[in-house]
Amino acid sequence: MDTCSTDSRYGARAHDLGRLNDPVLVCGGAYSNLDALRALLEAAGALSIPAERIIHTGDVIAYCASPAETAELLRASRIHAIQGNVEQSLSASEPDCHCGFAAESVCGKLSAQWFAYADARIGDELRQWMGRLPHHLTFEMAGVYARVVHGSVSQINRFLFASHPESAFEAEFAATDADMILAGHSGIPFTRRVGARVWHNSGALGLPANDATPRVWFSVLSPEEEGVHIEHHVLDYDYEKAREKMLKAGLCRDYAETLRTGLWPSLDVLPRPERKQTGAPLDLRSPALVRS
Template sequence: MQIRRLGTLTGSVLLFGGPYSNLPALEAMHAVAHQYDHALCTGDVVAYGAQPRECVAIIRDWGLNTVAGNCERQLAEGRSNCGCGFDPGSQCDVASNAWFSYASDQIEPRDRAWMAQLPDIITFTHAGRHVAVLHGGVRANNQFIWPTQANDRRAAIAELRAMVGPVDMVIAGHCGVGFIKREDDAVWLNAGVIGMPQNDGDVRTVYATLTDEGVPNLHRLSYDHIKAARSMVHAGLTQGYQTGLTTGWWPSEDILPLVLRRASSPRERVMIEYQSL
């Protein structure tokens, strides 16, 4: 377990996850990052999209503090799949095998070396809060912690406190859905992902910020999603995620809790995903 402690950060903070090899989305995020005093990434720089090597280069050259996603860990270790634990033969499994082998072919040894040195957890203090950044869960970075799973959040907060000391706020990623929840005396902020819409019919993706005073907010990111989808088709990545970029809906909902699926009422989805403090 690698822990990177940043000390105290002052000013505004940009938080985003899941560039997912989506270069137009990452370029759009990079273009507005100068508006913030600090920026951090919750991992999965590489995934579904057509330009994994270019995305790694941007994040690496930026010198951005990034926790390792399961995709970075799997690629660094030379594994043959993304490590999400999809059921064998499921649509997610078939699609992930395609993009993972494409990404693994595209990246270079120095990219894997960069991935290998990424921390599992980043800590900092901001506006009087002790903040911990991680990808999925504490013990397993491929754990999906959905907006509906308060018990998993409470357990993870307790584990983090035992591991790194006081924690008042957790910044998470991995599940692909941005949300803010309060768990007793702590705040759980999933910063969402910028490389794929969050299955609500909006093609814009999601990132998060902390104001100077520590107030968390979620935002939508507009970018050239048509260009990103075309790049996937050109690269032969046509297993379904390319349509997710242009429709705002995931090609498979197998891993989603029922209430977050397309058939749920919009009101329920919005209430859960965007419940504010």
């Protein structure tokens, strides 16, 4: 089964991947970081995971120096991609990224620069491709029903972090039949149990996770007899090369340094617990199980 339909409950265009019987790699937030996306494809090859079993949860374009090249590589690789808020804004020729940053926040002001840089480098063909991408993906693995979204089920640019109250996740699950939701947008990887269900964010490829390391993150989902195993993975790549490209392009020095230091230039979007975790290397080595 491999179908596309509009899900009237959320006005979202959902594409169904059917039943998946082999491991799937989940990643997101390539953020115009061509070097990180290339490294991800190499890592997938080393894990014997082909492109048709890779899912990108949106925002292929953002902070870094190679917006068109990164989007072209994602498109050419035939990875399953959904729209993030950036794809949605660029395909509709909107004036800003609709990231959900407050207008006067540091993130809001800095986003104007990288969005204008990307907007000037994306041609019509890529905009049309981004406009055709589905908003959600659905699939079934080992009896577990999954929905892939960008921010949340109800809102493409909603920030949800591990520390948010259970009720915030329950409200999102209430709008779906999913046992597992795979989301992006927030940039910090986590796996959160919500009753018998699981919310999973694989983190971002294009920027580190504010944990004082240059590592970036992806995940592998594997079908097992009792359900789906979720495993977070770190990705090492040539961040110095990506940083040099940003500096050469005249992009924000603060974000260029983030690629090296692993620390975000602004914590505006983070809840207090995630702010307090700043600079503490993430330890996500224990796999989680979503029971069917």
